[in-house]
Amino acid sequence: MTSAEKLQALQADVDVFVGATEHTSLASLPHWGSLAVLLVILHCETQHGLVVTGPQVRGCTTVGDLLKLLP
């Protein structure tokens, strides 16, 4: 999957990313918070079979950092 495809899939599951780019800061997203972190964890598990932890997601600064967690 390309980064663009990964972002598109993420946006389909977690609507806080709608309109975001790889360079968007997570902190700048209006609805970034504990629920969004949960939804990202769910997306990783259901779409990629990948277990990521809350601290891993929290450790990301930009949307691009999040996409790097994905295979």
Place this chain on the structure above:
Amino acid sequence: MHSSITNVRLAGLAVSTGSQTRDFIADGLALGLDRVMLERTAQTIGLRERKVAAPGITALDLCEDATRRLLDAAGLDASSIDAVIFVTQTPDHSQPNNASLLHGRLGLATGAAAFDLSLGCSGWVYGLQQAALLCAHGGAARVLLCAGDTLSRLTHPKDRSADPLFGDAGSAALIERTGHAAAWHFELGADGAGANAIIVPQGGARMPHDCKPLTEIPDLDGNVRHAANLAMQGGEVFNFSLRQAPPAVAAVMRHAHYTVEATEGLVLHQANRFVITTVGRKCGFPAEKTPSDVVEHYGNQSSASIPCALIHAFTEPLSSRALKLVLCGYGVGWSWGAVAAEFGPLVVAPIQPYPHSR
């Protein structure tokens, strides 16, 4: 740990909930939160209403009410109970235990044993295994299993990651020795390395209530709590649930020779719809066999959530015939328990708020 216990039956179930209704959207608006965000969260997680205990009402009161209604419905006298097990993390006191207090309130015989199990969302399955053991091998003919909590008292109202989730309830179940019943297959486990993921730090012997003043501290998302509040790492708990529940469910189904097709229901701990549907799917069950709407009416009821879901979703069939069911609870301590068994026919008392409305 696997165990198979034969010649026991579940004879009755009752649940009493808190009497006060809290609405997720209204509570959020009162805190000044955005309605669109609240509605989106409600839809995603599956939060709507929850029932919390009125001031002064504890898990002991809720379980006592459930027990009295169950004994009435079953036409049984409390003197026929040989042991009472009380599963709770919110006992009336650090000493004595809730089981002994209930023993006294019900006027049980002095030969009846009474003990607590300190567990949360996995606790009903753990308690069921202990009750079954007492009946099969411990000299008891009838055991009362009570399970309940008032977790809504432990969360901070400004902690939106925990406070909207929890309802209060107490359950009662009767487990009996019988001469002719298929085995109940249990799988119990724990991962203490994750024990701090759900924690109330202050108030126990390690950090007594008077050791330091309670200071409210905001987290990265602006949620506020102090050291005597319940703190939960949601993402870690979610991953834990996905990691441990499906193998436990698969193990008990393998021992019981159950298939998904032949199993009439997978009753998971009612944490929230988001977790239930994900764990259920991971276990290979279709949504129609995995009740997930209990939590939208009552909230996460800790150890009372599985009996509440059984009554909510299966009252009619459980009252009239045997059902092949798989139950699984998972949560605090990082502990989990699953059981595959035939339950029913049994006496079911309806879910009721306590105190009862007049």
